[in-house]
Structure formats: structure tokens, C-alpha cells
């Protein structure tokens with residue numbers, strides 16, 4: 001195997017041809033806006049296969065993958081044990097519409113790692129947060145939802161206000177198609193702002209059903225909560241009988257074995273009332289979950305009156321992939337992901353410093369991102385100072401050198417247990433030229 005993937009071919013003809021075909025049948029040529037290259041220029045690479053830390057596109061070009069399917073691929077691509085378990089599950093039929101064993105075992109694994117007492121499986125993070133909000137409203141009999149600017153919780157109507165990366169990348173301030181009546185019960189506050197929270201609770205505490213927050217925001221770039229901030233939310237909610245929903249769709253089973261809560265509530269001695277999970281727990285398949293206090297979850301149908309359902313919820317192939325992934329996600333896996341991240345954080349900072357590009361690297365457990373602006377970044381307003389023109393040049397240079405970063409300046413760089421010395425070295429080798437490209441393009445916003 002060559003250690004210089006970019007020497008395979010420099011052609012992007014096949015990706016361009018597929019993108020043209022895609023654009024005739026799909027809006028923007030992609031099935032999720034975050035995959036588009038609108039913010040960075042160029043043509044999205046159509047990936048034909050992936051193995052460990054490597055992506056191979058339809059032109060036969062290899063890239064070190066730092067997207068990781070936007071989080072799920074903690075073990076790397078096509079992990080042999082996950083592939084074998086999935087093949088075995090597929091051969092037994094793909095969906096029955098009846099209860100199965102792997103969904104129980106996956107729920108047990110989630111309960112074992114987190115403070116939730118009961119979980120309900122769904123098929124996407126969006127469904128998880130949408131259902132958790134409904135349950136919080138049904139349980140409390142109240143309607144107001146508090147969220148933070150820059151936190152993304154899926155494309156739930158009521159939560160698409162100041163919702164982070166996908167919208168920030170495309171400069172959409174919220175979105176058409178969501179009626180004012182869907183967001184008028186949503187209060188949006190600046191992240192990390194205790195005063196703003198205190199004020200809204202003082203004024204409207206008795207109307208608040210829940211506060212939903214990313215356990216550690218990763219959808220405006222990584223913006224960790226200030227020490228004690230999540231605990232403060234939990235405590236404030238308790239004083240008025242509102243619920244705290246901690247969205248761990250991205251951080252769950254990634255930031256640490258127990259998600260971000262393992263670095264936060266587990267040490268401080270508090271737990272959210274409800275939590276949402278997705279990404280890693282699906283092992284690359286559509287599986288997600290919400291869960292929490294048993295007395296709250298008891299309000300969910302068929303045990304209680306709050307309706308929620310799904311034809312493919314707890315799908316046996318998806319839950320087998322997720323269960324196998326979590327069982328393989330050992331302490332060693334997290335230690336390796338942390339160590340790879342540490343090397344890349346230092347490498348990126350050194351290259352950007354040498355090229356004179358303002359930057360700040362921020363982390364939450366094993367997750368990290370590189371902002372092209374001076375730090376620290378504490379909230380969405382701060383994140384928007386990042387130099388998107390410089391990032392576009394940086395991204396394009398990395399891609400041409402065989403490293404696939406997220407095509408957005410507002411995302412984490414996702415490493416895996418499969419990122420070995422060869423993959424890490426390929427990233428380190430590409431960073432200096434990319435940093436110089438960023439220096440040349442910076443400030444053009």
C-alpha cells in the first residue's frame with residue numbers, strides 16, 4: 001500500500017460526473033446539506049469504499065477521513081467484527097416489526113454507561129430530540145422550550161432557531177418553512193450565559209417545560225461548557241420543575257466512554273432528566289435513542305399517554321451494529337482516539353502559528369475543533385468570528401493532499417481508533433501547506 005495516497009490519481013472526473021447526475025435528481029446534489037461544498041468550493045467527493053481511517057473515492061483517490069460520518073465511526077470504517085455481526089444479522093432478515101434481542105441489549109448497554117434509567121430507541125438524532133421535547137412537555141404540562149444559540153438538535157421545527165453548523169455554513173438564519181407558531185414557544189439564549197438563564201427562569205420559570213442543550217456543543221465547532229454550567233442548568237430546572245434535556249447525540253459514547261456526562265455530571269454528582277443519543281450508538285446505521293428518569297419515561301406510550309412510535313425503531317441490523325460498536329468501544333479505544341487528537345491538535349496549532357494564521361483549538365473530551373480566529377470561543381457569536389475564507393483555502397489544500405476534513409469551518413474533526421501512524425503522519429505532512437494556503441486567503445470574508 002502506498003503511503004502517499006495523493007499519488008494514486010489527482011483526477012476528480014468521476015466525482016464531478018456523479019455530482020452532475022446527483023444535481024439533476026437531488027436538490028444541491030446531496031442528501032444532507034452538510035455534505036455540500038458550497039462553503040469551501042469544489043465538488044463533493046463520491047466515496048466508493050472505506051476501510052479503517054481511509055476513504056476511497058470513485059476516482060480511486062484515497063483520503064485520511066476526519067469526518068467519520070460526522071461522528072459515528074469511532075472504531076474506523078468496516079471494522080471486521082462489526083461487519084461480521086451485521087452480515088450475520090442481515091442474513092436473519094432485516095426487519096420484523098416485533099421485539100428483538102439486540103434492541104434490549106443495546107438499551108442495557110446505554111443504561112449501563114449513562115445515568116438514564118430507561119430508553120426508547122428511534123432512527124435518528126432528530127427523532128430523539130423531537131420525542132424528548134414532546135415527552136418533557138407532556139410530563140410537565142408546560143410548553144416553553146429553552147435552547148442555546150449555536151446548539152444543533154436535528155432539524156426539529158421548534159429547534160431550528162440559531163441552530164449551528166449546517167445553517168451557519170450556509171448563512172441561513174433559521175429557515176423558511178418553519179412557521180412562527182413553531183418557534184414562538186422556543187426561547188433562544190447565548191451559550192455559557194448564566195445571567196441570561198437566571199433572568200428567563202425568574203420571569204417565565206413556571207412556563208418552562210425544558211432546557212435542551214448539547215452536553216458539550218460540537219455543532220458550532222467545539223465550545224465546551226464553562227465549568228459548572230451544565231450543573232447550573234440542572235439545578236435551575238429542578239427549582240421550577242422543568243426538565244433538563246442533555247443532547248449527547250454527538251458527544252455520547254465519543255467524548256468519553258460515558259459521553260460528555262462522564263466528564264461532567266458523573267464527577268459533580270448530578271444527572272440530566274432526559275438525554276438523547278445517536279451517531280456512535282448506531283455504529284454507522286440509523287439508530288438513535290432518548291432516555292432518562294424512569295418516572296418521566298413512564299409517561300411514554302404504551303405505558304403512558306405521550307405518543308411516540310417508529311416502523312424501523314430498534315431495527316435488528318442497526319441495533320446489532322450499534323451494540324457491537326459499543327461493546328468494542330473499550331477504554332483503550334478512547335485512549336487511542338484521545339492520543340490521536342492530541343497529536344493532531346498540536347500539529348494543526350504549530351502549522352497555523354508558523355503560517356501566522358490566528359486560531360484556537362478547543363476540545364471536549366476526545367472531541368476537538370480548530371477555529372480560525374483568536375480564542376477562546378465561548379458562544380455562537382464568538383464562533384462566527386472564525387475566518388471562513390481562510391478555512392475554505394485550508395480545507396481545499398488538505399483535500400488535495402489527501403485529507404478529508406468536514407467541508408465546514410464550524411465542525412469537529414472526528415478521529416477513530418483506526419487512525420494509525422500512517423494516517424496521522426499523512427495529516428501532519430499536509431498541515432503546513434494548508435496553513436500557508438489559509439494565510440494567503442485569510443481576512444477575505
Ligand SMILES: *Cc1c(COP(=O)(O)O)cnc(C)c1O
Nearest residue numbers: 124125126152153154247249250
Ligand atoms: C447530529 C446531531 C443531531 C441530529 O441527529 P440526526 O441523526 O442527524 O438527525 C442532534 N443533536 C446533535 C447534538 C447532533 O450532533
